Amino acid sequence: MLLSIGAIVLGFAILIWGADRFVIGAAALARNLGVDPLLIGLTVVGLGTSAPEILVSTMAALGGNPGLAVGNAVGSNIANIGLILGASALAAPLVVKSHVLWREFPLLMGVSLGVYLLLADGRLDQLDGILMAVGLIGSMAWIVHLGRQRATVEPLEQEFAEEIPTGMRTSAAIGWTLGGLVLLIVSSRILVWGAVDIATALGVSDLVIGLTIVAIGTSLPELAASIAATLKGEDDLAVGNIVGSNIFNMLAVLCIPGLVAPADVSSDVLVRDMPLMLALTAALFFMGKGGAGHGTINRLEGSILLATFILYQGWLYITAQPHLPGA
Numbered sequence: 001m002l003l004s005i006g007a008i009v010l011g012f013a014i015l016i017w018g019a020d021r022f023v024i025g026a027a028a029l030a031r032n033l034g035v036d037p038l039l040i041g042l043t044v045v046g047l048g049t050s051a052p053e054i055l056v057s058t059m060a061a062l063g064g065n066p067g068l069a070v071g072n073a074v075g076s077n078i079a080n081i082g083l084i085l086g087a088s089a090l091a092a093p094l095v096v097k098s099h100v101l102w103r104e105f106p107l108l109m110g111v112s113l114g115v116y117l118l119l120a121d122g123r124l125d126q127l128d129g130i131l132m133a134v135g136l137i138g139s140m141a142w143i144v145h146l147g148r149q150r151a152t153v154e155p156l157e158q159e160f161a162e163e164i165p166t167g168m169r170t171s172a173a174i175g176w177t178l179g180g181l182v183l184l185i186v187s188s189r190i191l192v193w194g195a196v197d198i199a200t201a202l203g204v205s206d207l208v209i210g211l212t213i214v215a216i217g218t219s220l221p222e223l224a225a226s227i228a229a230t231l232k233g234e235d236d237l238a239v240g241n242i243v244g245s246n247i248f249n250m251l252a253v254l255c256i257p258g259l260v261a262p263a264d265v266s267s268d269v270l271v272r273d274m275p276l277m278l279a280l281t282a283a284l285f286f287m288g289k290g291g292a293g294h295g296t297i298n299r300l301e302g303s304i305l306l307a308t309f310i311l312y313q314g315w316l317y318i319t320a321q322p323h324l325p326g327a
Contacts, residue, residue, distance in 0.1 A: 003194075013187075015187040017183065018182075018187055023045055026177045032168070032173060041163070041240070042146070055185055058188070059189050060072065064261065068206040069253075070124065071206070071211040072211075074211065074277055077112075080242045081246070085242055089230075089299060090299055092230050095295075096288045112246075124263060130259070133251070135251050195209045226241055283301075
């Protein structure tokens with residue numbers, strides 16, 4: 001058990017650092033190639049912050065643990081809204097002024113509902129994976145379109161421009177991108193091994209481990225980035241990181257298990273986890289859209305989001321105990 005715990009701690013540490021290096025390298029490379037900072041932030045950075053979930057789900061699916069892969073994707077979306085945005089809003093109210101984000105909110109809601117309908121038959125198969133992959137390409141094309149059709153003044157553009165590295169040589173950017181990817185692959189393998197071993201030792205499902213330990217751990221890069229952005233007054237960036245990550249989690253992360261290791265989806269995912277994810281996504285939609293030219297996630301709303309996440313994690317812990325009814 002101690003070895004497994006050590007593997008998880010080591011896996012998370014390398015995963016977080018590797019993801020940071022990967023995003024920095026990829027973003028700097030795109031900037032050196034002349035890509036607009038807003039487009040880099042909406043695509044390269046958004047996909048890069050989901051890289052931990054993508055690699056962990058890939059390793060879990062290839063290792064015969066589809067529950068861990070699904071739990072990681074759904075649990076990360078729940079953690080992103082409940083834990084990360086909740087904690088960020090408690091640090092300081094989040095004011096959303098970005099026109100691009102206002103148009104991304106419906107996309108996130110539509111993607112989330114679409115994925116739920118694909119899984120409603122209790123199966124994640126290759127057709128579902130293909131449809132998610134097509135949805136990913138379409139979503140990225142739409143996001144690029146939003147970036148190109150932005151208003152004259154787009155708050156998110158300036159915030160991305162300040163965060164994307166400048167002055168990094170192309171060779172160094174390529175090196176960090178490839179090095180970060182290698183670290184992600186190695187660390188995700190270590191992490192999945194430790195998580196599966198702990199699940200076996202505790203007698204709980206790999207789904208629960210994916211929804212709790214793994215989902216929170218792979219969301220740590222978004223937590224650090226969002227709180228840092230909030231404290232610097234970059235509210236649109238804090239929310240944009242979450243919206244982009246959740247879109248990619250539903251499409252890029254979930255499509256891989258369907259493509260490489262089709263499997264049944266636990267009924268708990270359909271009646272407990274995804275409905276909560278949809279409810280939190282709807283709450284984010286209405287809070288973020290707001291009115292009068294902007295939406296606001298205030299401290300009260302942030303505390304509600306965070307309390308919901310804590311109660312959910314507590315419920316998972318209680319129902320996961322083997323000796324309790326309904327476990």
